[in-house]
Amino acid sequence: MMLTMTGVHAHYGHIHALRGIDVEVQVGEIVTLIGANGAGKSTLMMSLFGNPRASAGQIVFDGEDITRLPTHEIALRGISLVPEGRRVFPRMTVIENLQMGANFSAPDNFEADAARVFAMFPILDERQSQRAGTLSGGEQQMLAIGRALMSRPKLLLLDEPSLGLAPIYIRRIFQIVRELNRDHGMTILLVEQNANQALKVAHRGYVLQHGGITIAGSGEELLASPEVRAAYLEGGHA
Numbered sequence: 001m002m003l004t005m006t007g008v009h010a011h012y013g014h015i016h017a018l019r020g021i022d023v024e025v026q027v028g029e030i031v032t033l034i035g036a037n038g039a040g041k042s043t044l045m046m047s048l049f050g051n052p053r054a055s056a057g058q059i060v061f062d063g064e065d066i067t068r069l070p071t072h073e074i075a076l077r078g079i080s081l082v083p084e085g086r087r088v089f090p091r092m093t094v095i096e097n098l099q100m101g102a103n104f105s106a107p108d109n110f111e112a113d114a115a116r117v118f119a120m121f122p123i124l125d126e127r128q129s130q131r132a133g134t135l136s137g138g139e140q141q142m143l144a145i146g147r148a149l150m151s152r153p154k155l156l157l158l159d160e161p162s163l164g165l166a167p168i169y170i171r172r173i174f175q176i177v178r179e180l181n182r183d184h185g186m187t188i189l190l191v192e193q194n195a196n197q198a199l200k201v202a203h204r205g206y207v208l209q210h211g212g213i214t215i216a217g218s219g220e221e222l223l224a225s226p227e228v229r230a231a232y233l234e235g236g237h238a
């Protein structure tokens with residue numbers, strides 16, 4: 001098992017944002033987390049880094065209890081996050097953004113790792129010296145993913161990678177998720193409001209509601225579930 005969250009609670013002041021989360025991610029899986037705005041999806045991902053810190057429960061990554069490790073120590077263990085809203089460094093160039101992502105990686109790996117990112121995202125190769133803030137939204141999202149890959153993570157966390165993108169980029173993002181998993185063996189935890197597409201690429205999924213997991217199953221099971229269909233696929237979220 002790559003990641004096991006058991007009974008994880010988290011708070012922001014008096015807001016009880018995670019209420020006993022049980023989530024597992026196996027090596028080589030794509031697992032998706034779906035849920036409405038404010039359900040706690042981003043909080044769940046951030047809690048893996050201790051921000052907010054789990055107030056109860058346990059998080060085990062790659063056989064090690066990381067529940068109380070400092071954030072940078074957790075990143076060093078091989079978890080990389082593409083945060084909601086992309087957050088590239090806008091005044092830095094494309095290649096400088098990739099250098100920032102490579103901070104936890106040996107300097108000797110940089111050329112090869114950057115070449116791998118450019119092979120995956122040829123547009124970034126063409127734009128190496130362009131400032132990231134002047135890239136289109138879709139290009140910025142690819143850069144954010146590329147940057148996260150530079151640290152050679154074992155587990156990649158993607159928080160709403162398709163949000164706000166044009167349909168052509170949304171398709172490309174889901175293709176990339178598939179390719180990373182299938183061709184590069186990347187284990188991925190994917191948060192999406194685009195539940196329909198997310199459940200189609202995912203091996204398994206969880207539905208998060210008010211800080212708790214309400215439904216868990218394979219992607220196919222969740223796609224076929226009447227509750228999921230009513231709440232997330234036919235109700236305007238899809």
Ligand SMILES: Nc1ncnc2c1ncn2[C@@H]1O[C@H](COP(=O)(O)OP(=O)(O)OP(=O)(O)O)[C@@H](O)[C@H]1O
Binds near residue numbers: 039
């Ligand atoms: N830094 C914060 N301080 C206080 N409350 C917060 C903070 N971040 C999130 N929350 C609250 O925690 C709850 C869960 O928020 P979270 O961002 O995890 O939801 P989400 O499922 O990612 O939603 P969305 O789909 O809108 O991104 C919400 O009620 C939110 O208002």
Ligand SMILES: [Mg+2]
Binds near residue numbers: 041042043084159
């Ligand atoms: Mg969120």
